[in-house]
Structures are given as C-alpha cells and as structure tokens.
Amino acid sequence: MSEKILSAGDEVDSYCTTCKLVLAHQIVALVDETPDKVICKTCGKQHKYRPNPPKSLRAKTEKTASRISSTPRKKTAKPRKAKDMTAKWEETLAEHNVESPKAYSMSGAFEQHDVITHQKFGRGIVTEVREEGKMEVLFKEGSKVLVFGQEK
Secondary structure: OOOOOOOOOOEEEEEEOOOOEEEEEEEEEEEOOEEEEEEEOOOOOEEEOOOOOOHHHHHHHHHHHHHHHHOOOOOOOHHHHHHHHHHHHHHHHHOOOOOOOEEOOOOOOOOOOOEEEEOOOEEEEEEEEOOOOEEEEEEOOEEEEEEOOOOO
C-alpha cells in the first residue's frame, strides 16, 4: 500500500493553536512534501503544521485523565459557606427592627445596628462603623464595606 502524496489544498489533521484541539486543516504550503503551513477549517487561522498537541498539553491531559478515572472529586465548600452566611444574615436580621429600613446613600448617616436597603445588595445590617466614612454591612450574600457621610 503506497502513502498518498500530499499537495497544497489537501486536508490534514493538525493542532490548532487558537482552538487548542487537533482539527481538520487545509494545507497552504509544503516543504519537501511535508505540510509546513496550514489553515484551520474551524477558526480560519493560518499557522505552522503541528501533527500533535504540545508536550505540556499532552502531559496535562494525561494527568487529568488519570486523576478523573482513579479518584472521585471532592465537593467544594462554597454551598455550605453560602448557607452559613444566609443563616447568619437571617439571625441578625431577626434581632433588629426591620419595619423601617434606611435607604442607603453615600451621603447618608448610619450607625451600628441600622437596617438598610441597598439598591444592588438588598436589605442589610450595619455590623461595624469603621474609621470615618466607612461601615461594614452584612447582606444575604455576605459582608460588604460601604462608604457613607460623603458630601455631594
């Protein structure tokens, strides 16, 4: 069985540096009957012919494949942290007068334990008044540092 002689315009598989995959490419230039330049049929980028992915990428892929097949992944702690933060916010909110929250504005005056409403973060409780013009507010998503008492 004889090997097919390649020519410009033929299709070959090559590693695309943009798509980061081995994909179909069209040969643009040959050197000694070997593809030199190719153009990706997916993204249209022209680059040198690379029959295989880079070694660093192959090593990462092999490590990832072995890790996935041999050990189950641990669940992340983020959902628990979010639940804990929501519970803390609900507890703190229950301890304060939420009937008449103050609307937050940078020019407003606030004190510790004030319940406020923020346009983006919703209802929150001032947990700490820091140095002049800054306060920490506990919202359902977490704690934020806001400015206040600023002149317009």
